[in-house]
Amino acid sequence: MIKKRLPHHEKPSTSEPPDSNSKNSSILESLKNLMTGSTTDNKENSVSDSEQLRPSEIKAQSVSSKLKENEQYIRNIFKNCSDIILREIKITSNQDYSAIFVYLDRMVNQDLVEEAIVKKLVSQPADTTHLPNIKDYVQYLLGIRPEDIYEKMDEALNAILESKVVIFVNGVNAALIIDFKSPPSRSINTPETETSLRGPREAFIESIQTNIGLVRKRIKNINLKIEPFQIGRQTKTDVSICYIKGIAHDKIVNEVRERLNKIDVDAVLANTYIEEYIEDSPFFIFPTIFRTERPDIVAGKLVEGYIAIITDGTPIVLVVPYLFVDSMKATDDYYLKYISGTLIRWIRSIAFFLTLTLPGFYVALLTFHQELIPYGLVTTLIKSRAGVPLPVMWECISMLFAYAILKEAGIRMPRVVGSAVSIVGALVLGQAAVEAGLVSTLTVVVVAFSAIAALTTPTPEMNFYLMPPRFMLLFLGGTLGMLGLIGGIMILFVNMISARSFGVPYMAPLAPLMKNELSDAVVRAPFWSVLKRSKLITRTQSTRKKPR
Amino acid sequence: MKKAIAFCIIPMMMLLSAGCVSKNEIENSAIIVAFGVDTTADGKYMVSTQILKTSKQSSGSGDGSSKGEKQQSDVISLASTGSTLSDALDHLSKQLGKKLVLSHIKFIVISEDVAKSGVAGLIDFTAREYQMRANIVILVTNGKASEIIKTTTPIDPVPANAIDSILNLQARYGYIPVITSLDFFNLLGSKTAAPMAGVIRLYEDEQQGKVFKLTDIAIFKKDKFIGYMTDEEAVRGVQWIRNKVKAGNIVIPLSGKDQVTIQLISANSTIKPIMKENKPAIKLTVQNKGNILDMTGDFDPMKNPEILTEFEQMENEIIKQEIEKALSMAQTTFQADIFDFGEAIHRDYPKEWVELEKNWSEVFPELEVEVEVHSNIKRTGVISKPVY
Numbered sequence: 001m002i003k004k005r006l007p008h009h010e011k012p013s014t015s016e017p018p019d020s021n022s023k024n025s026s027i028l029e030s031l032k033n034l035m036t037g038s039t040t041d042n043k044e045n046s047v048s049d050s051e052q053l054r055p056s057e058i059k060a061q062s063v064s065s066k067l068k069e070n071e072q073y074i075r076n077i078f079k080n081c082s083d084i085i086l087r088e089i090k091i092t093s094n095q096d097y098s099a100i101f102v103y104l105d106r107m108v109n110q111d112l113v114e115e116a117i118v119k120k121l122v123s124q125p126a127d128t129t130h131l132p133n134i135k136d137y138v139q140y141l142l143g144i145r146p147e148d149i150y151e152k153m154d155e156a157l158n159a160i161l162e163s164k165v166v167i168f169v170n171g172v173n174a175a176l177i178i179d180f181k182s183p184p185s186r187s188i189n190t191p192e193t194e195t196s197l198r199g200p201r202e203a204f205i206e207s208i209q210t211n212i213g214l215v216r217k218r219i220k221n222i223n224l225k226i227e228p229f230q231i232g233r234q235t236k237t238d239v240s241i242c243y244i245k246g247i248a249h250d251k252i253v254n255e256v257r258e259r260l261n262k263i264d265v266d267a268v269l270a271n272t273y274i275e276e277y278i279e280d281s282p283f284f285i286f287p288t289i290f291r292t293e294r295p296d297i298v299a300g301k302l303v304e305g306y307i308a309i310i311t312d313g314t315p316i317v318l319v320v321p322y323l324f325v326d327s328m329k330a331t332d333d334y335y336l337k338y339i340s341g342t343l344i345r346w347i348r349s350i351a352f353f354l355t356l357t358l359p360g361f362y363v364a365l366l367t368f369h370q371e372l373i374p375y376g377l378v379t380t381l382i383k384s385r386a387g388v389p390l391p392v393m394w395e396c397i398s399m400l401f402a403y404a405i406l407k408e409a410g411i412r413m414p415r416v417v418g419s420a421v422s423i424v425g426a427l428v429l430g431q432a433a434v435e436a437g438l439v440s441t442l443t444v445v446v447v448a449f450s451a452i453a454a455l456t457t458p459t460p461e462m463n464f465y466l467m468p469p470r471f472m473l474l475f476l477g478g479t480l481g482m483l484g485l486i487g488g489i490m491i492l493f494v495n496m497i498s499a500r501s502f503g504v505p506y507m508a509p510l511a512p513l514m515k516n517e518l519s520d521a522v523v524r525a526p527f528w529s530v531l532k533r534s535k536l537i538t539r540t541q542s543t544r545k546k547p548r
Numbered sequence: 549m550k551k552a553i554a555f556c557i558i559p560m561m562m563l564l565s566a567g568c569v570s571k572n573e574i575e576n577s578a579i580i581v582a583f584g585v586d587t588t589a590d591g592k593y594m595v596s597t598q599i600l601k602t603s604k605q606s607s608g609s610g611d612g613s614s615k616g617e618k619q620q621s622d623v624i625s626l627a628s629t630g631s632t633l634s635d636a637l638d639h640l641s642k643q644l645g646k647k648l649v650l651s652h653i654k655f656i657v658i659s660e661d662v663a664k665s666g667v668a669g670l671i672d673f674t675a676r677e678y679q680m681r682a683n684i685v686i687l688v689t690n691g692k693a694s695e696i697i698k699t700t701t702p703i704d705p706v707p708a709n710a711i712d713s714i715l716n717l718q719a720r721y722g723y724i725p726v727i728t729s730l731d732f733f734n735l736l737g738s739k740t741a742a743p744m745a746g747v748i749r750l751y752e753d754e755q756q757g758k759v760f761k762l763t764d765i766a767i768f769k770k771d772k773f774i775g776y777m778t779d780e781e782a783v784r785g786v787q788w789i790r791n792k793v794k795a796g797n798i799v800i801p802l803s804g805k806d807q808v809t810i811q812l813i814s815a816n817s818t819i820k821p822i823m824k825e826n827k828p829a830i831k832l833t834v835q836n837k838g839n840i841l842d843m844t845g846d847f848d849p850m851k852n853p854e855i856l857t858e859f860e861q862m863e864n865e866i867i868k869q870e871i872e873k874a875l876s877m878a879q880t881t882f883q884a885d886i887f888d889f890g891e892a893i894h895r896d897y898p899k900e901w902v903e904l905e906k907n908w909s910e911v912f913p914e915l916e917v918e919v920e921v922h923s924n925i926k927r928t929g930v931i932s933k934p935v936y
Contacts, residue, residue, distance in 0.1 A: 371651030
C-alpha cells in the first residue's frame with residue numbers, strides 16, 4: 001500500500017459502508033483477522049482500534065478547532081492502547097492557549113520532547129504576552145514545515161503511529177507534526193554472517209533510517225534517490241527503494257516500483273515477505289534477489305546500477321537484480337589484490353560445482369562405473385566399503401541427512417549447549433560411525449567435503465538452496481549412473497539459464513555470453529582496467545571513468 | 549498444473565524404464581587386476597586371477613609389519629577352468645557369487661604352452677569384451693602362468709602393481725617391449741607383421757624369495773609362439789627400432805680397463821622406407837642426447853671437448869651394433885617382421901607394396917636397413933677429469 005492509503009477492513013457488526021467490497025469478502029477479511037488474532041477484545045465498542053474503523057469515517061473527520069473534541073476523538077480511537085501519551089500544556093503559560101501533544105511511549109526521543117517542545121512552548125517570550133496568531137507562533141517557534149501541518153484526522157493518526165509527535169492547539173483546526181522518531185533499536189554492530197577479512201565492519205540494523213543513513217554516508221550524491229513505500233495492511237511497514245538515477249536502468253526501477261505496489265499483505269515483518277512477492281520465478285531453486293547485511297556491498301551495488309530495497313525492521317537489505325555470477329563474488333575479492341582475488345573466485349566456483357555434484361558423482365562411480373575409478377583408488381575404495389551394510393547411495397543420503405540435521409541443530413541450539421552438539425557431531429557421526437562399520441571412510445570424506453564446499457559461497461543462504469539439487473543429483477547418480485547425473489546437471493543448467501532476475505538473464509554474462517561483461521564475472525579485473533559499467537544492469541553504455 | 553504433473557511423471561517414467569540393470573555395487577563385484585592363462589591336461593583353459601580383497605585387513609597390522617613379518621597381500625588368487633576364456637571366467641564368477649569387473653586388468657600372462665598352441669582366441673576375447681581396456685599388457689612366461697599370478701611380493705600388497713611398475717621402468721630403458729592387447733591385435737591383423745610380447749619370469753632370490761624378472765621378447769608367427777629373443781643387446785635393439793628407448797645407460801669400453809657410461813636423457817628414432825633400384829630399403833635414424841654418468845681414464849673433457857666427439861662416435865657404434873643384432877635375429881633367426889616394416893613401406897609406397905606383399909616372407913630377410921645414429925653428449929657431470 002502506498003502511504004496515506006488506509007486499508008479497507010471493517011467489522012462485521014458495523015453496517016456495510018458504501019465504499020467497501022462485497023459483503024462476502026468483508027466477512028472473510030474479518031474472519032482472517034479473527035484467526036490471526038489481530039482484532040482486539042472489546043468488540044462491543046464500534047471504534048475499538050484504528051484498524052477496525054471505517055476508512056471513510058476517519059477520512060471524513062477533520063481536525064477540530066476545539067481541543068477537547070480532538071482529545072476526546074484520539075482517546076476514543078486509542079482506547080485500550082496504554083502506550084499512547086497525551087499531554088496538555090499551556091503555551092507561554094497562558095491559560096487561554098492550551099495545547100495537547102500526542103505520541104507513542106518509547107517511540108520518540110523523550111529528552112527532545114521535553115527540551116524542544118515543552119520548554120519552548122511553555123516559557124514566556126520576553127517581549128509580549130499577547131499572541132495574535134497562535135498557529136504561526138507554534139509553527140515558527142518549533143520550525144514545522146508547512147507540509148507537516150495536517151487538517152485531516154487520518155493523517156494525524158498515521159503520524160502518531162509512525163512515532164511522530166502530534167500537537168493540537170486549541171483554536172487551530174490543524175495538527176502539527178514534529179518528527180522526533182526514535183523507536184527502540186540496537187546500535188550498529190559488526191556483520192555476523194557475511195564476515196570479511198579487511199572490509200568495513202558495519203552492518204545494517206533494524207531501523208530503516210539508520211540503514212538509509214549507512215548507505216547515504218557512502219554515496220554523497222544528489223542522484224541517490226530514496227523512494228518511500230508503505231507495505232502491510234496491519235504493520236504498515238516502511239519500505240524504501242534506493243537507486244542512483246542515471247545509472248540504474250529506469251525500466252528496472254519501474255518494475256521494482258510496480259511489483260512493490262502490487263503487494264497486498266497483512267504483515268511485513270521481514271523483507272523475505274517482500275522477496276517472495278516480487279521474485280521473477282517462484283519455483284526457481286536459487287535466489288534471484290540478493291540479500292546482504294553489509295552497507296558497503298549495497299553501496300557498491302548501487303553505483304553499479306543495482307537497486308536496493310530497504311525494509312524497516314530487518315537488518316537485511318535486498319538488492320536486485322541478482323545474477324549467478326554475483327553469487328560467486330565476495331566483498332573480499334575487492335579488498336584483495338586482483339590476482340589472488342580472481343583465484344579465490346575460481347576456487348569458489350569450483351567448490352560450488354563440487355558441492356552440487358560430488359556426492360552424485362561418487363555414488364555413480366561406485367554403483368555403475370567401476371571402470372572409471374582410477375586404478376590407485378580402487379584398492380582404497382574397496383577396502384573402505386567392505387562390510388558397510390547400506391548401499392553407497394543410501395549411505396550418502398543418510399550422511400547428508402545427518403549433516404543437515406546437525407546444521408539445523410547448530411543454528412537452533414542455545415549457545416550454551418553448543419559444544420555438546422559439536423562433540424556428538426564430530427565423534428558420533430564421524431569417527432564412531434566409521435569405526436563401527438556403519439559408513440565408509442570415503443563417504444564421510446565426500447559428504448564432509450561437499451558440506452564444507454557449500455560454505456564457501458558468499459551468500460549464507462546458498463547453503464540451504466544447494467541442498468535440494470544436491471540430493472536430486474545424488475539420487476539420479478545412484479539410480480541412473482553417469483547418465484542420470486549428467487541429465488540432472490543439464491536440467492539444472494537449463495533451469496538456471498532460463499531464469500531471469502527483474503528481466504536480466506540469471507546466467508548472464510555467461511549465458512548469453514557477453515564478452516565485454518566478463519571482466520568482473522569470470523575474473524576480478526583490476527579496478528583501473530574496468531572502464532565501463534556493466535551494460536547488463538544499466539542497459540546503456542556508460543563509462544565509469546575516463547581512460548587514462 | 550499440467551506442467552507440474554508432467555514434470556513429476558516424466559522423471560518417474562524415466563526411472564522405471566531405465567531401471568538399475570547395470571547397477572553393481574563395488575563391494576559386490578570382484579575386481580580382477582591380473583590374470584594368467586594356462587592349459588590343462590584335457591586341453592581346456594585354466595584361468596588364474598588376482599582379485600582385490602573386499603574384506604578389511606585384519607587388525608594389528610601396525611605391530612605386525614614392524615617385526616619384519618611378510619606384508620599381507622591385498623589380493624586373493626583364484627583359478628577356474630573352462631573350454632574358452634569367457635567360460636572359465638563365468639565359472640569363476642559363479643564360484644565367487646560376485647560380478648567380475650575386468651576393467652582394471654593390468655596384464656595378461658600367457659604360458660608358453662598356450663602361446664605355442666595359438667593365442668587368437670585370447671586376443672579376440674580381449675578386443676571383444678567391452679570391459680577390457682585396450683592397454684592390457686600381454687606377457688608370456690616360460691613356466692605356468694598361475695605361478696606368476698599366485699606369487700606375492702613384499703614390495704606391494706597388490707602384486708600386479710609391482711609387476712606393472714617394473715614393466716614400465718624396464719620398457720623405458722628398453723629391456724622389454726610393452727605390447728598391449730591392441731598392439732598385438734594390430735600386428736596379428738596385419739598380413740605381413742609378426743606379433744611379439746614381453747616375457748616375465750620367476751626367479752628364486754636368496755634374500756627376497758621369489759622375484760619377477762621382466763626381460764626378453766617372445767616372438768610369434770601369426771598367433772603362435774616361435775621363440776625367445778634373450779640377448780639383452782638385441783632386445784634393446786628392437787626397442788631402438790620401435791622408438792621406445794627413452795632412458796638408460798650405454799657403457800662405452802675404452803682402451804684398457806677404462807670405460808665411460810653415458811646416461812641417455814632423450815632419444816628418438818625414425819623409420820623412413822626408401823626405394824633403391826626398385827628394391828625396398830629402410831632408413832633408420834636414431835638421435836639421442838646423454839650425459840656422462842661415470843668415467844675412468846685420463847681424460848679432461850672440459851679442457852679437450854674433442855674427446856666428447858670421440859665418445860659420441862663410439863656410442864654411435866654401440867647403438868648401431870645393438871640395432872644390427874636385433875635386425876639379424878629378426879631377419880635370419882626368426883624371419884619375423886616384428887618391427888612392422890611392411891606397414892611402413894605400405895604407407896609410403898602403396899603401389900609397390902601390392903607386389904611386395906605377396907612375397908614379403910622372402911623380401912623381409914633380405915631387406916636392407918641403413919642405420920644412422922647421431923649421439924650427442926651434453927654434459928660431463930659435476931666433475932670433469934677423473935680424480936685418479
